[in-house]
Amino acid sequence: MKDRWQSLPSSVVPHVADAVPLSGGAVNDVWRLTLDDSTTYVLKGSTDAPADLFPLEAAGLAALQERAGIRTPRVFEVSAHHLLMEALRPRPDTETFWEAASRAFAKLHAVRGERFGWDTDGWLGLLPQENTWTDDGHEFFAEHRIRRYLREPKVRRALEPADLAGLERICERLPQLVPAAPSVLNHGDLWRGNLVADAAGEPVFIDPAVCWAWAESDLSMIYCCDPPPERFFRAYEEITPLTDGWQDRMPLLHLREHLSVLAHFGAYGDAVAHVRDVVRVFS
Known part of the structure; x- marks a missing residue:
């Protein structure tokens, strides 16, 4: 061994x-x-x-x-x-744990940045995460979280020209689709699997892809990937109120994850279908 x-x-x-x-x-x-x-x-x-x-x-x-x-x-x-x-422990799926995790997540998003990006590019899986410094959040999300993946060969093979055109329209329309918001510290890859617990049962965050970005873009990962109990989101809002319509925007902001899946694995699972649903609703 x-x-x-x-x-x-x-x-x-x-x-x-x-x-x-x-x-x-x-x-x-x-x-x-x-x-x-x-x-x-x-x-x-x-x-x-x-x-x-x-x-x-x-x-x-x-x-x-x-x-x-x-x-x-x-x-x-x-x-x-x-x-x-x-070594840490598996996550306990209790309301107490999820409320503590939510408050920690809100605490993370209370840390403000001056710009969008990070001082170095990072990794999401085995593909580079572009963190080029950008003053505008809409430009950052369009260029470095959507268009960045449209250059990947596996994405271009998985999607039709109409899909790619729809994603370009979304990039152009982002200022109308997503309210302007400040840059905050992002975990960058927060789904259930990236939350574990210490010996006292308190939440521990693992496997980050850090950057300064919108709070909603960070929230979209845990909202769209097997979401935690509703108490998680209520506790979050008690510390960091969310802008009206945030739940409607979650599939749009989760585009980055579906495009990353396509870039890594090609037409895997239902990623193409999810992308097309977002294009149909938002473009």
Whole structure:
């Protein structure tokens, strides 16, 4: 079993007594390691990952912790091939947990930025996330969250010319479709699978794709991907009130995720159908 990690320069590898694969990752291998002394870690690794993928993930975790004060995993070791972190617990699906997660999420969005973007590009899966500094939120979303994917070969093969034309119309109409809003700190990839818990049952945020962007664009991920109980959104609004019509805009702002799926996997699942539904409603 230890042979699996001989290519990873982790100091704990010689001491691994047991390893259990963890689910949820689409592009990397994730293992829960138990060492000879019974301490546990989570090892996220890939021998062919981009050289800065794991360092940027570690930097994103640190940014969420330092700028917003929300809980993220402690990172013990990072390299071009792996990330070694504290072992956490599965998320308890209770109203208490989801309310705490919501309040932390709202706290994240209370951190304001001056522009849209980030000081470096990042990664969403194994494709670059464009974070070019932009003064206008509509321009940022159009150029770096929609059009950015329309250049991907798998997206162009999966979609028809009419679909691409409809997405271009949406980009042009964004100022009429989405109210102007400030840039706030975004987790960038917050779905259920990226929320776990610490030993006390408190929420811990993992696998970020950080940037300064609209709060609603961040919220769209957790709203559209197997949403949590309604109490999550009520608790969020108690701290950060949402603009009228926000629920109607969630499918539009979730376009980035469907286009990312197409860019990674081609015409996979119902991603094409979702894109066409958004085009039909909003273009």
